[in-house]
Amino acid sequence: MLSIKNLHAEIDGKPILKGLDLEIKAGEVHAIMGPNGAGKSTLSYVLSGRDGYTVTEGQVLLNGQDVLSMKPEERAAAGVFLAFQYPVEIPGVTNMNFLKTALNSIRKARGESELDAMQMLKLLRAKAKLLGMSEEMLKRAVNVGFSGGEKKRNDILQMAVLEPKLCVLDETDSGLDIDALKVVAEGVNTLRAADRSMLVITHYQRLLDYIKPDYVHVLAYGRIQRSGGPELALELEAKGYAAFAPEAA
Amino acid sequence: MNALTKERASAIAEQSYKYGFVTDIESEVAPAGLSEDTIRFISAKKEEPSWLLEWRLKAFHHWQKMAEPDWAMVKYPPIDYQAASYYAAPKQKNKPKSLDEVDPELLRTYEKLGIPLREQEVLAGVTPRIAVDAVFDSVSVATTYKKTLEDAGIIFCPISEAVKTHPELVQRYLGSVVPVTDNYFAALNSAVFTDGSFVYIPKGVRCPMELSTYFRINAENTGQFERTLIIADDAAYVSYLEGCTAPKRDENQLHAAVVELVAHDDAQIKYSTVQNWYPGDKDGKGGIYNFVTKRGACRGKRSKISWTQVETGSAITWKYPSCVLQGDDSVGEFYSVAITNNYQQADTGTKMIHIGKNTRSTIIAKGISAGRAQSTYRGLVRMLRTAKGARNRTQCDSLLIGDQCGAHTVPYIESRQPSARVEHEATTSKVSEDQLFYCQQRGLNAEEAMALIVNGFCKEVLAELPMEFAVEAQKLVGISLEGSVG
Ligand SMILES: Nc1ncnc2c1ncn2[C@@H]1O[C@H](COP(=O)(O)OP(=O)(O)OP(=O)(O)O)[C@@H](O)[C@H]1O
Ligand SMILES: [Mg+2]
Numbered sequence: 001m002l003s004i005k006n007l008h009a010e011i012d013g014k015p016i017l018k019g020l021d022l023e024i025k026a027g028e029v030h031a032i033m034g035p036n037g038a039g040k041s042t043l044s045y046v047l048s049g050r051d052g053y054t055v056t057e058g059q060v061l062l063n064g065q066d067v068l069s070m071k072p073e074e075r076a077a078a079g080v081f082l083a084f085q086y087p088v089e090i091p092g093v094t095n096m097n098f099l100k101t102a103l104n105s106i107r108k109a110r111g112e113s114e115l116d117a118m119q120m121l122k123l124l125r126a127k128a129k130l131l132g133m134s135e136e137m138l139k140r141a142v143n144v145g146f147s148g149g150e151k152k153r154n155d156i157l158q159m160a161v162l163e164p165k166l167c168v169l170d171e172t173d174s175g176l177d178i179d180a181l182k183v184v185a186e187g188v189n190t191l192r193a194a195d196r197s198m199l200v201i202t203h204y205q206r207l208l209d210y211i212k213p214d215y216v217h218v219l220a221y222g223r224i225q226r227s228g229g230p231e232l233a234l235e236l237e238a239k240g241y242a243a244f245a246p247e248a249a
Numbered sequence: 250m251n252a253l254t255k256e257r258a259s260a261i262a263e264q265s266y267k268y269g270f271v272t273d274i275e276s277e278v279a280p281a282g283l284s285e286d287t288i289r290f291i292s293a294k295k296e297e298p299s300w301l302l303e304w305r306l307k308a309f310h311h312w313q314k315m316a317e318p319d320w321a322m323v324k325y326p327p328i329d330y331q332a333a334s335y336y337a338a339p340k341q342k343n344k345p346k347s348l349d350e351v352d353p354e355l356l357r358t359y360e361k362l363g364i365p366l367r368e369q370e371v372l373a374g375v376t377p378r379i380a381v382d383a384v385f386d387s388v389s390v391a392t393t394y395k396k397t398l399e400d401a402g403i404i405f406c407p408i409s410e411a412v413k414t415h416p417e418l419v420q421r422y423l424g425s426v427v428p429v430t431d432n433y434f435a436a437l438n439s440a441v442f443t444d445g446s447f448v449y450i451p452k453g454v455r456c457p458m459e460l461s462t463y464f465r466i467n468a469e470n471t472g473q474f475e476r477t478l479i480i481a482d483d484a485a486y487v488s489y490l491e492g493c494t495a496p497k498r499d500e501n502q503l504h505a506a507v508v509e510l511v512a513h514d515d516a517q518i519k520y521s522t523v524q525n526w527y528p529g530d531k532d533g534k535g536g537i538y539n540f541v542t543k544r545g546a547c548r549g550k551r552s553k554i555s556w557t558q559v560e561t562g563s564a565i566t567w568k569y570p571s572c573v574l575q576g577d578d579s580v581g582e583f584y585s586v587a588i589t590n591n592y593q594q595a596d597t598g599t600k601m602i603h604i605g606k607n608t609r610s611t612i613i614a615k616g617i618s619a620g621r622a623q624s625t626y627r628g629l630v631r632m633l634r635t636a637k638g639a640r641n642r643t644q645c646d647s648l649l650i651g652d653q654c655g656a657h658t659v660p661y662i663e664s665r666q667p668s669a670r671v672e673h674e675a676t677t678s679k680v681s682e683d684q685l686f687y688c689q690q691r692g693l694n695a696e697e698a699m700a701l702i703v704n705g706f707c708k709e710v711l712a713e714l715p716m717e718f719a720v721e722a723q724k725l726v727g728i729s730l731e732g733s734v735g
Binding site: 049076090 | 682686687694695705709
């Protein structure tokens with residue numbers, strides 16, 4: 001599904017990713033953990049094509065397609081979805097309208113017919129229910145005045161509606177209370193599918209109790225330093241990242 | 250949030266102005282120049298009564314003594330008023346009596362512009378939604394649904410026709426809201442105005458459909474000076490729309506209109522404009538100078554006038570739709586979106602003059618600037634000594650796209666009545682790279698993303714437009730920003 005080879009990327013000429021390799025097969029859930037500033041969000045932006053993140057070396061393939069040559073919206077249509085560490089507010093644009101515009105753009109790009117107002121409403125209601133969100137939330141402007149947790153939940157709602165192939169979740173658990181964490185994790189779990197892969201970025205093993213990963217990786221100093229099963233997360237929680245400092249590595 | 254990078258913001262492509270075509274039609278054009286003779290020529294062409302000719306000449310003599318205003322935040326080379334022609338009309342053998350007699354070339358023009366000039370069959374029980382008066386250069390070429398409206402006692406016709414058929418109404422109201430001496434461009438308009446719409450809604454009548462005038466400048470080297478007069482008698486209601494386009498030309502053309510509204514006791518007038526005159530090319534060449542005086546008088550008690558404008562076109566816009574709130578408990582509203590891109594300049598806003606007791610006004614102005622454009626909101630709220638308990642709320646928001654454009658807010662507040670309340674709020678924000686990327690990550694391309702964000706910013710104002718226009722206006726917002734993102 002996703003194949004990242006020797007990825008080097010920089011911001012403003014400052015190298016952040018320095019030869020990152022990662023393979024994710026269809027249906028797998030991978031977790032990435034790592035210290036602050038390690039380059040986790042950078043990886044998510046490089047995958048989704050954000051301006052200002054320059055790839056200097058390496059390759060990213062999604063189902064054999066060269067992701068790095070695509071525009072951000074083409075990547076979205078190809079199935080790349082990023083749940084943002086900090087979801088953005090768009091004043092005056094209702095959630096409903098935003099979701100409708102996004103889904104229809106993606107459907108159009110994929111050569112599928114656009115959904116009409118009635119079909120859309122039905123779909124959005126069903127997805128909102130799945131994530132325990134009220135219809136009232138659909139009528140509010142995108143993320144405006146939402147609490148931190150509501151914003152995260154809203155991003156997962158978008159994910160549920162757009163049904164991507166590769167879901168990158170950047171610290172989706174931060175800011176969620178315990179109940180919200182369960183609801184969101186359940187929502188994510190219902191989206192697990194044989195043809196959908198997930199890359200879950202988190203600082204806390206707790207999230208991984210709810211979203212059970214197949215693999216856990218440590219990203220530090222621009223590379224994957226170690227990979228393992230879910231037990232690696234427990235070990236990191238106990239010992240921290242000291243072992244991965246350049247002197248120690 | 251980080252602002253747009255310079256490279257992206259400056260990668261400005263030419264706007265796609267889809268109304269820039271020219272209609273190939275034989276026209277009768279007055280020789281260039283402005284003198285008493287020009288005015289006599291226009292008046293004779295229109296077969297006007299002598300009182301109107303006198304009125305025009307008085308305005309002209311006054312205009313000659315006036316100086317062009319220079320206080321607006323707009324820059325343009327001096328206008329040579331002798332170089333333009335003040336009358337251009339498509340040649341028609343006889344004045345068409347029905348749509349079937351209108352030159353097919355003209356009908357095709359309006360079809361291309363998406364303006365419905367064919368009356369749809371009126372099905373039993375179903376009222377048509379919109380009646381159109383089409384003004385082409387200096388004359389009205391067609392007015393639809395006249396019969397249906399006449400049956401309701403409503404007068405909707407070209408003002409040149411109203412002068413003949415309803416002289417007492419025209420004489421009573423013309424210039425009563427915007428006097429001929431009001432300002433430089435209003436005086437010029439009064440001297441040389443050629444056509445425009447006249448609307449009279451009788452007592453207690455609610456106009457059963459939207460009325461609209463569509464202004465088209467076609468001829469080269471001419472100005473358009475239209476005059477609109479709308480009167481809503483006691484407890485009457487009307488919603489009126491105005492649209493405008495012009496061909497792409499390298500020369501600047503002057504459009505100096507005057508619009509007067511009068512609302513009597515309990516009457517309501519809702520006046521909406523979607524202004525899409527040719528804005529000039531990406532280097533600032535060509536485009537319309539839109540110097541317009543619009544004013545409404547709430548003469549009656551509890552009367553209400555609402556202005557809603559979406560200003561996307563013109564090289565320069567100088568326009569302040571205003572309300573004179575004379576009747577006690579009368580209400581004035583101004584909702585505005587002004588979009589400027591490339592080298593466009595807009596200095597627009599409103600004046601709310603509170604005279605009567607408990608008069609209320611609301612101003613919501615949204616200014617969007619992209620490219621190297623400059624946009625200014627200029628608004629006056631004046632509370633007279635008589636305006637006991639009057640209230641105003643002003644909300645003024647500017648949105649910048651890129652860092653080479655500018656937005657300015659110039660509010661003037663004058664209050665001589667201690668019990669009057671005035672609230673003013675202003676904000677300036679930028680479309681952020683974060684917002685654009687967020688939308689793109691969800692599948693929208695850069696231009697769709699910009700259109701969505703800007704439409705969101707304008708939402709409160711667009712919501713005031715009649716349904717028929719709202720969708721069109723939303724698209725226009727997107728189109729007028731094309732090229733503002735790289
Ligand atoms: N726009 C930018 N300009 C300069 N440096 C940046 C920029 N964005 C990120 N960086 C730097 O890149 C490095 C990696 O940042 P990134 O956000 O990817 O870290 P992270 O692993 O997601 O950290 P956290 O766990 O705190 O979210 C950091 O040192 C950060 O300061
Ligand atoms: Mg991060």
